[in-house]
Amino acid sequence: MQQELKSEFTKQLIIDKAFNLFYEHGFKTTSIDKIMKETALSKGAFYHHYKSKKELGLEVIQLKVQKRVVDGMIAPLKEPGNAFDILESVFINRLKEFPFYDKQHGCPMNNFINELGDNEVLYQTALKSIIEKWKAALIELIERGKRENSIKQEISNQAVAVYLISSFEGIRGIRKLYDNDAILVDYLSGLQLYLKQIKV
Amino acid sequence: MQQELKSEFTKQLIIDKAFNLFYEHGFKTTSIDKIMKETALSKGAFYHHYKSKKELGLEVIQLKVQKRVVDGMIAPLKEPGNAFDILESVFINRLKEFPFYDKQHGCPMNNFINELGDNEVLYQTALKSIIEKWKAALIELIERGKRENSIKQEISNQAVAVYLISSFEGIRGIRKLYDNDAILVDYLSGLQLYLKQIKV
DNA sequence: ATATAAAAATACCAGTTAGTATGTTTTTGT
C-alpha cells in the first residue's frame, strides 16, 4: 500500500514537471532527460512508470491541461446566478487575472492543439474532448440565459459558444508576441461588443 | 549574372521546401537535413546560403508566411466596393475556400506564433509585423465603412479588428482537431452575428 | 586560357534524442 502511494506520488511529480516544461518549451522539444532532471529521478524511473513519451503527453493533457480549462473556464459557468453576467465575467475576468508568465506563454491547451492537433489521433481525441466539454458548458449556460430571459432567444447556442472559444484561444496565442496588454484591451472591447449583441 | 540567378533560385527552392515542412511538421522538429533532402541539394549548399536555421526561419516568415496572409486576408480588404460587404466576404469566403490540407494543418502564421511567439525576439518581431499589417488594413477598411455609412460609427475600429483576427486564428487552430467542417459552420454563424452588430 | 570567387558536395563533430538492457535498492506478502 505504501508502494502504491509512492508510485502515485512519483507519477504525479513527473506529470507536474512535464507540464511546466511542455508549457514553456513545447512538447516535442522537451526531452525525457530534461523532465527527469527536474524530478531528480532517473530515466529508468520514467520508463518504469510510462511506456513512452506519448503516453506521458496524453496523461498531461488529460490531467493537467484539462484541469486548467475546467477550473478556469468551465466550472465557473455552472455556478448559480444570472447567466449573462456569468458569461461576461468569466471571459473578461479570467483574461485579466492571468499572471505575466501565463500571458507570455499562451494557453497550454491551445499550445498543444497547435503543436499536436494535426499529428496523432490520440492527442486529437484528448484535446477535442476538452473543447467539447467547454462548448457543452457554454451551450448549457446560454440556454439557461434564454430561459431566464437574460440572453436573446434568436441566437444559435452552438455558434456563440464556438465563436467565444475561438476568439479566446486566438488572442491567447497572439498575446505572446507582445510585451504589454494593449492587444488584450482591444480584444476585451471587441468581446464586449459581441456580448452586447446576445444580451436581451 | 547567371551565378546570381542560380543563387537566387536555390535560396527560393530552400525556402519553398522549408515552408512546406515547417507547415506540416513544425519549425523546431524539421531538420536542415530533411529540408535539404527535399531540395536534392546538400547540407553544404544550405550553409553556403544561410548562416543558421534561425536565419532561414526568419526568411520563411517574412517571405512565405507573410505573403499568404497578405494575399489571402489583407490585399482583398483594399479592393474597391462596399466596406462591410468586403469585410464579410473576405472572412467568410477565405475560410470556405481552404483546401482540406490547409484546414487540417491550420494557419501557418498561427502555427509559428504558437510555436515561436514566446521564444525569440526576432521571430516575435517578424510575426508581430504581419499581425500589425493585418490589423491596420482592417482598421482602415472599417473607417472606410464608417465614412460611406455601411459600418456603425460608435464601434471601436481597433477592438473590432483585433476581435476578428483573434477568432479567425483561434478557429484555424481548433479546426485541426476535427475531421469535418461542422465546427467551421458554427464559427461562421457566430461571425455573422458579430458582423450584424457592426453593420449600419 | 587562367586565376579567382561563388556554389555545392563530402565528411565530419560533439551533443541530444527516445528507448532498452541490466543492474541495485526498497517494499511487500508470507
Add this chain to the structure above:
DNA sequence: ACAAAAACATACTAACTGGTATTTTTATAT
C-alpha cells in the same frame, strides 16, 4: 527471515541534431 515484485539507477544504443572544415565543381572577369 526471505523470496518475489515493484521502484529506481546506470550504462548503453542507434539515429538524429545544428553546425563546421575541407574539398570539388562551376561560373566569371580579365
